[in-house]
Amino acid sequence: MSECNRTMEDVKTLLQSTDRPRIDPRESRKLYNVWAGTYDQDFTLMNYKAPQLAVEFISEHFSGNPEDALVLDVACGSGWVARRMAELGFKSFEGVDGSRAMLDQAAKTGLYKDLRLALLGPEALPARTGVFDVVVIVGALNAGYVHVSVVRELCGAAKPGGLVCMVRSDHGGINIEYKADLDRELQRMEEEGLWTPVGIKLLDRYMEDPYAEEICVSGTAYLFKKSID
Template identity: 30%
Template sequence: MDNTKRVSEAYKKTESREEKTQFYDSWSKMYDQEMNSYGYKGPAMTASAVRDLYPDSRDVVRILDVAAGTGFVGEELIKHGFVKVDALDPSQGMLDEAREKGVYQELICAYFDEKDHTIPPDTYDVIVVCGGCTNVHLPCSCLREAVRLLKPGGYFVMATRPFHLNTVDEYKEGRFENLMDEIEEEGKWKKIRKEILPGYHAEHEGIVFVYQKK
C-alpha cells in the first residue's frame, strides 16, 4: 500500500475505535516515512503555537501530547526547549516507535477518556492534540477531559484540518466548535486563538485552536 492510500485508510470510517487502533499498530513501522513524504507540517505548527505561549522557562512546562502517535509533536516541542512532555495514545505500536526517539518522559497507552487512564485532574500546563480528529479518533467529549486534566491557567492547543471538522460524523454541523463555545460560556476556559494556516498536510490547510483554562 503506497503512502497516499495508507493516509486515506486512516481517514476511513471503521466500526470501532479498537479497529482503528489495530490499523495504527500495523502502520507504526512505516508511519514516519510515509507521513513525512506526504508533507505533514501539522506537528511543527502545533509546537510553534505552544512556543508562542511560553517565551521563557519552557523546561518547567508540563505537557500531555494526546494522540501522540510516533512522537512527531514531541520532537518539535523538544526543539523549542520543552522537556517535560508525556505521550498518550491507544496504539502500543505507535508508542513503541515514539519511545525510540527519547522525547517523552512517560508513555501512556490509553484512549483519551477518564475511565481509560489514571491521570489525576489539574496535572498539565498544556494539552496538545495534532491530527487526532479523523474518523473514530477522538470524540467531542475529549474537550471536557482536557479541561479536567489542565491546571488552572493551562492551555489546550489543537491542530487539525477544517475538512475533518466539516465532514467527520462526530464533528460536523459544528458539533466540535459548538462544544468549545459551550465550555467557554460555562466559564471553564477562554478562546485565545483560532487561525487557518496553509500547508498543514501537503496542500491542505489546517486550523489551530488555543484555549486557556480559567
C-alpha cells in the first residue's frame, strides 16, 4: 500500500505496532527517524489536536506582543506547534528535537531561526537560559521519550515571567507512573519558588484512540509562569 493512501485504520495499526514500553529514548529516535516523512499526514488522520490545544492555552494567557516573543519549541518534531503559533502572529522560533529526520521536516516550514539535535535526558537542552518568552513541549513528556528531569531545563530556558506550556497524552499503563513522577516534580518546582501554575487543563480530545473506534485519547495541558527573581 502506498503511504499516501493510508487510512486511519492503517495508522492505528501502525501506532499499535509501536506501542511498547520504550524505556530508552534512543528507541524513540529510531522510530521518528523512520516516521518523519509521513508524520504530519498520519497524525492528521488521527485527528491529532494537541498542538492546537497547546497554542490556544498559550494565547489565552500570553499578554505580550506575539511578534516580539521568542519561542522555544522543545521536541518540535515536524514543526506543527510553530505552524499553529505563526498563525497567531508569533515569528521567532527556536526548535530542539532528538530526531534528525524530524528536524529536517521542521526546517522545511521556514519558521525556525535555529534547530538543534539533542536527545534530551541523556543530553542537556541546547538552548540559552533565561531568555524565552514561551517554552513549549507537546507530545513528548511520556515514558521512553523526554525524561521528567528535563522539565527543570524547560523552566531554566524561560525568561523571568515567561510561560512554560507542557501538553501530553495520558494513555498507556507505563505512563501512569511517568505522570505521577511528573506531577511530583512540577509540585516540587512550585514549592522551590521556580514558577507558579497558571492553569491545568484536562483534554478529552487529544487524538483518536489507536485501540478503539470513535473514542479519543485524553491528555493534560500544564501552563506555568516562571518566577521573577
